[in-house]
Amino acid sequence: MDWIQSWKDTLFLLLDDVPVSLREVVASIAIDGTSATTIIIDSRSEEPLSRAFLYNESCPDALPLVKSIAPAKHTVCSGSSTLCKLVSWWNSYPSSKESAVLLHQADWLLWLLHGKLGVSDYNNALKVGYDPEMDSYPPWLLSQPYSHLLPSVQDPGTKIGYMKEDIRTQFGYPKDCLICTGTTDSIAAFLAARATQPGKAVTSLGSTLAIKLLSSRRVEDARFGVYSHRLDDKWLVGGASNTGGAVLRHLFTDEQLEKLSEQINPFETSPLDYYPLQAVGERFPVADPKMEPRLHPRPESDVEYLHGILESIARIEAKGYKLLKDLGATPVEEVITSGGGSKNQKWIKIRERVLGLPVCKADQTEAAYGAALLAMKGACENATSD
Ligand SMILES: Nc1ncnc2c1ncn2[C@@H]1O[C@H](COP(=O)(O)OP(=O)(O)O)[C@@H](O)[C@H]1O
Ligand SMILES: O=C(CO)[C@H](O)[C@H](O)COP(=O)(O)O
Numbered sequence: 001m002d003w004i005q006s007w008k009d010t011l012f013l014l015l016d017d018v019p020v021s022l023r024e025v026v027a028s029i030a031i032d033g034t035s036a037t038t039i040i041i042d043s044r045s046e047e048p049l050s051r052a053f054l055y056n057e058s059c060p061d062a063l064p065l066v067k068s069i070a071p072a073k074h075t076v077c078s079g080s081s082t083l084c085k086l087v088s089w090w091n092s093y094p095s096s097k098e099s100a101v102l103l104h105q106a107d108w109l110l111w112l113l114h115g116k117l118g119v120s121d122y123n124n125a126l127k128v129g130y131d132p133e134m135d136s137y138p139p140w141l142l143s144q145p146y147s148h149l150l151p152s153v154q155d156p157g158t159k160i161g162y163m164k165e166d167i168r169t170q171f172g173y174p175k176d177c178l179i180c181t182g183t184t185d186s187i188a189a190f191l192a193a194r195a196t197q198p199g200k201a202v203t204s205l206g207s208t209l210a211i212k213l214l215s216s217r218r219v220e221d222a223r224f225g226v227y228s229h230r231l232d233d234k235w236l237v238g239g240a241s242n243t244g245g246a247v248l249r250h251l252f253t254d255e256q257l258e259k260l261s262e263q264i265n266p267f268e269t270s271p272l273d274y275y276p277l278q279a280v281g282e283r284f285p286v287a288d289p290k291m292e293p294r295l296h297p298r299p300e301s302d303v304e305y306l307h308g309i310l311e312s313i314a315r316i317e318a319k320g321y322k323l324l325k326d327l328g329a330t331p332v333e334e335v336i337t338s339g340g341g342s343k344n345q346k347w348i349k350i351r352e353r354v355l356g357l358p359v360c361k362a363d364q365t366e367a368a369y370g371a372a373l374l375a376m377k378g379a380c381e382n383a384t385s386d
């Protein structure tokens with residue numbers, strides 16, 4: 001699969017999908033992308049120097065070296081971190097690396113629109129080692145031979161520039177359409193849910209399960225895949241598990257999920273104990289690249305099977321929130337849910353029972369809504385600075 005080409009094609013399909021009458025009033029654009037999805041391109045040819053490294057891919061070959069330069073338990077000390085991907089590429093790429101630039105998925109897509117190479121935001125840059133508290137790359141990273149690949153970093157929702165002329169004239173976007181820095185997908189989902197108080201958490205039930213808790217305290221422990229993103233003057237503590245909707249989609253269609261869920265009694269505990277993964281490897285609440293999926297025994301009844309899977313995913317979520325508490329984050333008061341799994345009311349009831357917390361569906365469940373809020377921030381700041 002040529003991921004890079006497919007993301008580019010999708011971006012241009014989306015630009016073309018906006019009704020013509022609305023395009024001329026688009027003030028700004030920001031994009032969220034999967035965190036730690038990494039692309040390395042050549043700044044001269046503007047072509048990728050390798051295939052894309054996907055968010056959940058592990059580069060264990062780079063881990064010993066990364067662990068030897070980074071502080072203990074730092075978020076880069078996980079095989080799937082952006083820094084491990086960079087080091088793995090650096091050590092295996094045979095040709096000149098002088099003009100190489102590292103971009104995250106969202107940075108790369110935004111670059112196609114604004115054309116200024118090497119710009120990121122402090123959320124996407126966290127897993128390559130950017131320190132959002134100091135607002136800089138740390139000295140232990142800057143002293144590495146590959147540090148020239150690191151992108152410059154802005155706050156999420158900051159104006160980078162205007163849409164490139166050829167693109168805006170091709171699609172009919174206005175001359176002053178701003179392109180702003182974005183964020184990661186699960187932070188965008190958090191922003192979309194509009195949770196603003198410490199103690200509020202958002203679980204994104206998309207292809208994967210990502211949890212984010214607004215906390216006054218920063219917590220980080222790579223042994224369990226726990227890290228803190230900066231959100232203005234607070235912290236978004238959490239992690240992302242490889243369990244989630246991708247496993248469900250492999251077994252059931254969305255229609256089947258809806259029909260089967262209707263028959264589940266969410267107040268009854270399922271005796272089935274699974275660890276639903278699509279492939280070998282887990283990131284959080286246990287960082288174990290060798291963890292095997294567990295989806296057996298499969299009962300005859302699909303309703304019972306789905307009940308067991310949904311409840312097992314809820315147990316992983318509960319373990320995740322308990323871990324954040326044990327590591328010292330602000331205690332969770334309420335869990336808001338976004339992503340494709342958030343529409344499942346039976347699952348919400350199961351999760352309330354397993355988590356022992358109030359759980360509700362976000363009013364806006366699409367991460368893209370959070371990216372649009374960042375674009376609006378960039379446009380407002382630009383208007384006041386003019
Ligand atoms: N009724 C449902 N109950 C549980 N999960 C569902 C339901 N309908 C869809 N899903 C899951 O939602 C996921 C898609 O959610 P989405 O947020 O679009 O994912 P992504 O992370 O890929 O953007 C699918 O993997 C699908 O299995
Ligand atoms: O698995 C994911 C990709 O869909 C998660 O959304 C992602 O890894 C979460 O990362 P972050 O906390 O940095 O946003």
